[in-house]
Amino acid sequence: MSVISYTPQDFKSDQYVRWCPGCGNFAILNAIYKALVEVGVSPAQTAVISGIGCSSRLSYYMNTYGFHTIHGRATAIATGVKVANPALSVWQFTGDGDCLAIGGNHFIHALRRNIDINIVLHNNEIYGLTKGQFSPTSPKGLITKSSPFGTIERPFKPAELIFGAGGTFFARTVDVDIPTSVEAMVAAAKHRGTSVVEVLQNCVIFNDGAYKTISTKELRVENTILLKQGEPMLFGKNQEKGLVLDGFNLKAVMVGQNGITENDVLIHDATTPDFFLHQRLAAMSGPDLPIAMGVIRNVSEPTYDEELVNQIHEVQSHSSVKTFEDLLNSIESWEI
Amino acid sequence: MSVISYTPQDFKSDQYVRWCPGCGNFAILNAIYKALVEVGVSPAQTAVISGIGCSSRLSYYMNTYGFHTIHGRATAIATGVKVANPALSVWQFTGDGDCLAIGGNHFIHALRRNIDINIVLHNNEIYGLTKGQFSPTSPKGLITKSSPFGTIERPFKPAELIFGAGGTFFARTVDVDIPTSVEAMVAAAKHRGTSVVEVLQNCVIFNDGAYKTISTKELRVENTILLKQGEPMLFGKNQEKGLVLDGFNLKAVMVGQNGITENDVLIHDATTPDFFLHQRLAAMSGPDLPIAMGVIRNVSEPTYDEELVNQIHEVQSHSSVKTFEDLLNSIESWEI
Amino acid sequence: MTKSNKIIELEQVVIRFSGDSGDGMQLTGTLFSNLSAILGNEISTFPDYPAEIRAPHGTLDGVSGFQVHLGAQKIMTPGDKADVLVVMNPAALKVNVHEIKPGGVIIYDEDTFNTTGFQKAGFETENPFVELGLKDVQLLSVPLTEMTKLSLEGSTFDSKAAGRSKNMFALGLVCWLFNRPIDKAQEFLMKKFSKKPEVLRANIKVLVDGYHYGNNIHLAVSTYRIGKSNIEKGRYTSINGNKAVAYGLIAAAQKAGLQLFLGSYPITPASDIMHELAARKDLGVRVIQSEDEIAGISTAIGASFAGNLAVTSTSGPGLALKSEAIGLAVMAELPLVIVDVQRGGPSTGLPTKTEQADLLQALYGRNGESPLVVMAASTPDNCFDYAYMAAKIAIEHVTPVILLTDGFIANGTALWKLPSLNDFPSIEPPRAIVDASEWKPYLRDPEKLNRYWMMPGTEGFMHRIGGLEKHCITGEISTDPVNHQKMVDVRRMKVEKVADFIPPLTIYGDEESDTLLVGWGSTYGHLRSAVDELRESGKKIALAHFNYILPLPRNTHEVLSHYSKIIVCELNGGQFASYLRSQIQGVTFQQYNKVQGQPFEVEELVVYVSTIL
Amino acid sequence: MTKSNKIIELEQVVIRFSGDSGDGMQLTGTLFSNLSAILGNEISTFPDYPAEIRAPHGTLDGVSGFQVHLGAQKIMTPGDKADVLVVMNPAALKVNVHEIKPGGVIIYDEDTFNTTGFQKAGFETENPFVELGLKDVQLLSVPLTEMTKLSLEGSTFDSKAAGRSKNMFALGLVCWLFNRPIDKAQEFLMKKFSKKPEVLRANIKVLVDGYHYGNNIHLAVSTYRIGKSNIEKGRYTSINGNKAVAYGLIAAAQKAGLQLFLGSYPITPASDIMHELAARKDLGVRVIQSEDEIAGISTAIGASFAGNLAVTSTSGPGLALKSEAIGLAVMAELPLVIVDVQRGGPSTGLPTKTEQADLLQALYGRNGESPLVVMAASTPDNCFDYAYMAAKIAIEHVTPVILLTDGFIANGTALWKLPSLNDFPSIEPPRAIVDASEWKPYLRDPEKLNRYWMMPGTEGFMHRIGGLEKHCITGEISTDPVNHQKMVDVRRMKVEKVADFIPPLTIYGDEESDTLLVGWGSTYGHLRSAVDELRESGKKIALAHFNYILPLPRNTHEVLSHYSKIIVCELNGGQFASYLRSQIQGVTFQQYNKVQGQPFEVEELVVYVSTIL
Numbered sequence A, B: 001m002s003v004i005s006y007t008p009q010d011f012k013s014d015q016y017v018r019w020c021p022g023c024g025n026f027a028i029l030n031a032i033y034k035a036l037v038e039v040g041v042s043p044a045q046t047a048v049i050s051g052i053g054c055s056s057r058l059s060y061y062m063n064t065y066g067f068h069t070i071h072g073r074a075t076a077i078a079t080g081v082k083v084a085n086p087a088l089s090v091w092q093f094t095g096d097g098d099c100l101a102i103g104g105n106h107f108i109h110a111l112r113r114n115i116d117i118n119i120v121l122h123n124n125e126i127y128g129l130t131k132g133q134f135s136p137t138s139p140k141g142l143i144t145k146s147s148p149f150g151t152i153e154r155p156f157k158p159a160e161l162i163f164g165a166g167g168t169f170f171a172r173t174v175d176v177d178i179p180t181s182v183e184a185m186v187a188a189a190k191h192r193g194t195s196v197v198e199v200l201q202n203c204v205i206f207n208d209g210a211y212k213t214i215s216t217k218e219l220r221v222e223n224t225i226l227l228k229q230g231e232p233m234l235f236g237k238n239q240e241k242g243l244v245l246d247g248f249n250l251k252a253v254m255v256g257q258n259g260i261t262e263n264d265v266l267i268h269d270a271t272t273p274d275f276f277l278h279q280r281l282a283a284m285s286g287p288d289l290p291i292a293m294g295v296i297r298n299v300s301e302p303t304y305d306e307e308l309v310n311q312i313h314e315v316q317s318h319s320s321v322k323t324f325e326d327l328l329n330s331i332e333s334w335e336i
Numbered sequence C, D: 001m002t003k004s005n006k007i008i009e010l011e012q013v014v015i016r017f018s019g020d021s022g023d024g025m026q027l028t029g030t031l032f033s034n035l036s037a038i039l040g041n042e043i044s045t046f047p048d049y050p051a052e053i054r055a056p057h058g059t060l061d062g063v064s065g066f067q068v069h070l071g072a073q074k075i076m077t078p079g080d081k082a083d084v085l086v087v088m089n090p091a092a093l094k095v096n097v098h099e100i101k102p103g104g105v106i107i108y109d110e111d112t113f114n115t116t117g118f119q120k121a122g123f124e125t126e127n128p129f130v131e132l133g134l135k136d137v138q139l140l141s142v143p144l145t146e147m148t149k150l151s152l153e154g155s156t157f158d159s160k161a162a163g164r165s166k167n168m169f170a171l172g173l174v175c176w177l178f179n180r181p182i183d184k185a186q187e188f189l190m191k192k193f194s195k196k197p198e199v200l201r202a203n204i205k206v207l208v209d210g211y212h213y214g215n216n217i218h219l220a221v222s223t224y225r226i227g228k229s230n231i232e233k234g235r236y237t238s239i240n241g242n243k244a245v246a247y248g249l250i251a252a253a254q255k256a257g258l259q260l261f262l263g264s265y266p267i268t269p270a271s272d273i274m275h276e277l278a279a280r281k282d283l284g285v286r287v288i289q290s291e292d293e294i295a296g297i298s299t300a301i302g303a304s305f306a307g308n309l310a311v312t313s314t315s316g317p318g319l320a321l322k323s324e325a326i327g328l329a330v331m332a333e334l335p336l337v338i339v340d341v342q343r344g345g346p347s348t349g350l351p352t353k354t355e356q357a358d359l360l361q362a363l364y365g366r367n368g369e370s371p372l373v374v375m376a377a378s379t380p381d382n383c384f385d386y387a388y389m390a391a392k393i394a395i396e397h398v399t400p401v402i403l404l405t406d407g408f409i410a411n412g413t414a415l416w417k418l419p420s421l422n423d424f425p426s427i428e429p430p431r432a433i434v435d436a437s438e439w440k441p442y443l444r445d446p447e448k449l450n451r452y453w454m455m456p457g458t459e460g461f462m463h464r465i466g467g468l469e470k471h472c473i474t475g476e477i478s479t480d481p482v483n484h485q486k487m488v489d490v491r492r493m494k495v496e497k498v499a500d501f502i503p504p505l506t507i508y509g510d511e512e513s514d515t516l517l518v519g520w521g522s523t524y525g526h527l528r529s530a531v532d533e534l535r536e537s538g539k540k541i542a543l544a545h546f547n548y549i550l551p552l553p554r555n556t557h558e559v560l561s562h563y564s565k566i567i568v569c570e571l572n573g574g575q576f577a578s579y580l581r582s583q584i585q586g587v588t589f590q591q592y593n594k595v596q597g598q599p600f601e602v603e604e605l606v607v608y609v610s611t612i613l
């Protein structure tokens, strides 16, 4: 987009970063610095919108235009920013409470409209900032300040909600895996329409270990699959395992065993409009199936902001009303 | 549930019904009268909650306990009613704007929690009461008061949003088909958890003909399939057509042609937890595939209200605190 | 029951068209008022819709009315009661029985005055006039339905469709009655139905037949001639408040050189502002019909952050929902225009009725010390001016502004002289006057105390704002006690400073009288007319009418302190009175309030004031 | 810089514990205040949290404080400045430099007073005391970290874990300083850590070692003996305002024979009410942690419709979001308790700081004429009483009630005598007194003007209510102008009638003085202490403190009119003053305001009042 190239430093603000030591948000912050360098849009052309929550503090740490708004409204505010100035690269950083509890409605409507913003969802399955209540993604049974006997609520599966609302882009990463986060964020930036990057984020204080099964490189090799567009769905230490279809379900197999070859393994295609396989991939969880990481869905559909601008141009090309004065001349009026 | 049996008259209030002549809501009202007779719960044990919109006026026409609330909040209010008194049969009548625009967040969270309420969604793909703006279900391109050049928004597909939010029950009917509506409503009442009956409703004034392809018995025979639990997916005048799988997609076939027999036709099972086929069925639209009507998904999962009551009982069975006085005795205190 | 017919020369006349929702009364009334305006009359109109839901045909709930007041001059209100009432069915008669002046004319469609019609309207006898105790009116029975059918005989219209044109027959008749030019009416219809030649032809035929019907049979009622007004020469249109708001915003955006953005959710009676702006894609206006009111204002806040002239429009319940986000706009200090078209409350209330009961909500409906500018338009046409000024203040003082209108002026129309933008003050978005390296997001203009508005995309001025309390210069998060006090104070002072940029309060009427009526917003026409009437009858009385509410004009205390008796007249329980008491110590305020979903009547004000003078 | 050490006999003392967020200051403070309460002291505490985010260790932003005021009697506030300040690191010293009394004692952990510590706290030199210009204080340097490590040597704790126990060493030391019973402290710890025997053992060891350390080395500072208070005999606990609110609601539900329901969304500083009630499943309390504040109140409205004692709890931004739904509760006339634990505003503001700036929002933050009852608690313990009364009024008058508390009393604690429910008035849900066939949903009790509350499940009483204006008896939708006026009036009068059921305004202090201080809500302790101090110094002064705000006590005007100088003191920009001006004509109100996110200090009030007396 730009011939100037930036360094992570260009995107860092002078603010002291105030998360708890060990918080997963630090890694996410590092990832976004790196990703923005790759995206290549200038800090001045980048707008970072956040709601309220630990995660939402991120906007202060970016040397871009930033707006730390109110709880739950970041998606709607980001929508306004983008429509007002579609030339901006608009990012939203938001928590599972901010985005999916109080902000749920704006979120699903943004996805429906496919407005071109990039949403990074810091999913720590807890309300961090308010010191530890369960969130809409907390696993059922979790004991928290507001659920002393365990929650009785079924959690949202973000990917499924997103697909159900018409989402065109979904990626998943885990905070500690910065390279995958960077890749996902860059892909999100390139995708036109609402992109959601769900980052599984550890809250060391109120929900430590929520993602412990994928918290180290070794564990991730064991328990996740990193999906790559156009590549076979292989995983394991030596890429010795693969995913195949079993009816409508996915199954993990050993390549080379029972006559299964790499050719039997599914090829990842994030670009199919039909979300069936994306849903299946996103739904995978241990122990039989690996957790899917990377860009799971990446589909091209017209965006709201483009459509709006197109419609404006279309109408303007047919109308003689170019100014307020023209408008007055166009309406019924008479001399007295 | 009850040995007394009721007549539709028992559920009718004395209020004059004020919809526009020809409005599809009249048929829905008739269907609910009939359905409640079959459900057999007394009017006094029935609570009807609605938001604001033409459709939401329905609560006035029911001789039950009724609450015509504010725009978009019916789902949350109904949730409160049910949790406060789980013995009640709680119904919500709501429009596509009320439920999916301003009320979208409460709706998806009710589905997530699986609170045992029955939601009848009058989907006329328009804002009726405010005289004709597009709604979140209006087809893209629709020209309305607020979209004089056609909407640029992609509509929600209610079924998909519902499945994405974890919905356990979904049925679809069209206003004019009262028997199917009655059946769907009765099934919704029997289902424990959040049940959504989407009634495709004609707004004669602002969006007339939105469902004209299925507005008569003849057209419905041609263009819809009425799904029945455990029965093959047959449709057409003489049930001569059927649905089969073609990869992950559904395909309509002529039974008896090209060697296809009734045995090849899919059997409808609304009760599978996996929503794959339900989604496929709900997504069908003409001309190649019939529009699916009837109960598409009907899955058993614990409900929020049951879980809450269970947890209360569980805690109570272990606690010696039965009264406020006990509570005071249980806390740290000292004599002065 | 009837008087002898004569030609009455009038300074002004009030005509009310009333019929079933489907009878086209709004169109009839609009056409008639426009015809009158073209003739050089001043006009003021007020549609009186039924509740939001369509009620069954012929019933009281389904009655839709449109009142037109026209005259040579000083037409400030749509008039209290009608000189001429046109009723399309018995229900319309019943609903409007108290809206007719003594000696007035009632024109009714005799074809609907039958047993079915009486029953639907809930009459118990076959003689509605007697049953209603109507005396001292001139009745003019016309077979409107029948004549319309006859008029369209031989056309392609079936009799049901033909029936729908009977409003045109009535309009033709009334045009004859008031000497309105029938050819102008035809022109209007030609524009309106340009795409439906069939309908157009039918309507014109019926219209002309109605006119001639009056002419031919020389109906046994008074006919009227109305003097021409001597208003300023120029190009005029008739405009309602919602449209005027939309135009004012468009004008302001152009003057400021900004793109106009509206984030809004439909709600009666504000939706038309959105409809109007959504139709202005030719002018590049960006409208998001959002998923709810919170998203409406949130998208607007985002658009403001991004540098647009950002607006959100709503009515009372929507304003309530926006409360929290308004607080963000106050805290972040962003320009934002919030239009609240008030309606009857509380809660969903009376959505199609008018009221002034959102004032205290506008002033105080947010957490914390959260000051912003509150202003109110007072006539359909000055909705243009105040929308323009709201935008100017929002932009130049970098603050949210709530502009209050209400159902009465939003839907009512008045004559409007097409403005020239040259006559309007410039609007200068306040941009940083120092280099990026020296600039800080909460540096302020020393005069207005606004911060500078620098938007994304501007090289070098990257910064962060937000809803937490912030340091008074850098904008960094701050919980410092003294800084908080400073910021609370400066936000208040910034709003107070707006008083230096608004006109002083003026007095209408007898400045030297003892008694002062005080009003604000849409009651202006009624209050002023009442003052005129009172003064004509020899009483001494003055009026102070407010358009700027927070801050109040600087001279408010001084002006008010001249009067020993001050009566604050409002369409609410006394909200402005209560606000004035809280702001102006040492002055005693009395109240005259009405909360009935209806505008004042001039007459009630005159009677009330007369009793206390 | 030090004074000679002596034993000081005190009526009262203020101790402030301050350290890093992770240093356990809240626990230390709580234990110490409870120990004192057990000894028969009156107590008042106030935690002063850092902003919501955990700041980096050792920095100013991370400092967390807990102040305890204890004494023989009349401990009404947590105290202005500390007699003894315990600081765990240089940052805590810096943050609290203005919070220490002349001659006070500073106990500090010398192990953290090193170059790293100074740098983190932003000191420029190696001598923080000089750098801060601290004079006239007694410094007590203790190697807290080191001693704690030594104390735990040989245990299974690594030195990092051991470091975390240093608050117990400090506590032990302070217990020695103030003669607190160390065995009681051990008991408390045993309860607290019953499930972590390892941690328990370590904490007790360190605690006891700290105590003996003081004892052994006879630190060169003053030690204190505090008189025992002569408060009423009985069983006591210490309670904070949030817990007291929760208990008051539980008590009210039991007394009314209703199930208790809470719909709420977490928000600082109100969340603890929800936590408290969510833990009371044993009492059948039903809590929904809703998806947002609007759902919080909406579920509560549903629960009220269904017959529960329904409550929603929040803070300012949440109250703003609930505005529209509150209007529904007003219109539908349903019992509902809305607890607003105020915090610094506007917008997200200062979430962990205290303020009284939601008053006008509570009064007016809704569309239309939308009256409801507004009341405020004034101490941590009377949060119980006012929550109880809020529930009683909501139920018996069938109206929403907003109960205002704030961060100061919500988190602050006071001694609370365990109440007996017998001493509390009965609560009678008003059920229809006529047969179902005669009953109508908007029939009213003639005395209170409430409608009767009939819930789903009751055979025969099926009815419909809603947010549209309704007929004054049947509850059917009505747009009739006169009916609307009637309903607006009756909703207002119903709320006004509550004044017949609340205690009259009383005067504290010199009834006959010229000058009256006026306060409301949580400033009570400070205002009363200031009045006491002023009177002790011979000044004549009176205090009128309000807990009931809408309606005001019936005798308000009469009482206030006795004073020639009235000063309304508030932690906002003057909201109650402005409300009083709007309600009480002919009385002049002055203001004393502070908007710094902090409670008043008694001293500033005394100084201010002295200057104007």
Ligand SMILES: Cc1ncc(C[n+]2csc(CCOP(=O)(O)OP(=O)(O)O)c2C)c(N)n1
Pocket: A052, A053, A054, A055, A056, A070, A071, A094, A095, A096, A097, A098, A099, A122, A124, A126, A127, A128, A129, A130, A135, C324, D265, D266, D267, D268, D293, D317, D318, D321, D348
């Ligand atoms: C209107 C409003 N309601 C509630 C809050 C309190 N609040 C702040 S952040 C938050 C949730 C935090 O959880 P999440 O969004 O998951 O972010 P995290 O802190 O976990 O990153 C809540 C409830 C608020 N600030 N504003």
Ligand SMILES: Cc1ncc(C[n+]2csc(CCOP(=O)(O)OP(=O)(O)O)c2C)c(N)n1
Pocket: B052, B053, B054, B055, B056, B070, B071, B094, B095, B096, B097, B098, B099, B122, B124, B126, B127, B128, B129, B130, B135, C265, C266, C267, C268, C293, C317, C318, C321, C348, D324
């Ligand atoms: C807070 C609020 N916002 C907006 C409105 C205006 N409003 C009333 S109903 C409605 C939408 C109606 O559409 P829908 O829910 O689809 O119901 P329908 O009339 O089509 O049955 C709107 C926008 C309102 N009453 N309250």
Ligand code: SF4
Pocket: A018, A019, A020, A022, A023, A024, A025, A054, A055, A124, A128, A129, A202, A203, A204, A205, A206, D054
């Ligand atoms: S509370 Fe949790 S999410 Fe918040 S900063 Fe600390 S570790 Fe991170």
Ligand code: SF4
Pocket: B018, B019, B020, B022, B023, B024, B025, B054, B055, B124, B128, B129, B202, B203, B204, B205, B206, C054
């Ligand atoms: S406007 Fe449409 S939805 Fe509303 S009552 Fe009329 S036909 Fe029915």
Ligand SMILES: [Mg+2]
Pocket: A053, A095, A096, A097, A122, A123, A124, A125, A126, A127, A128, A135
């Ligand atoms: Mg979270």
Ligand SMILES: [Mg+2]
Pocket: B053, B095, B096, B097, B122, B123, B124, B125, B126, B127, B128, B135
């Ligand atoms: Mg609709």
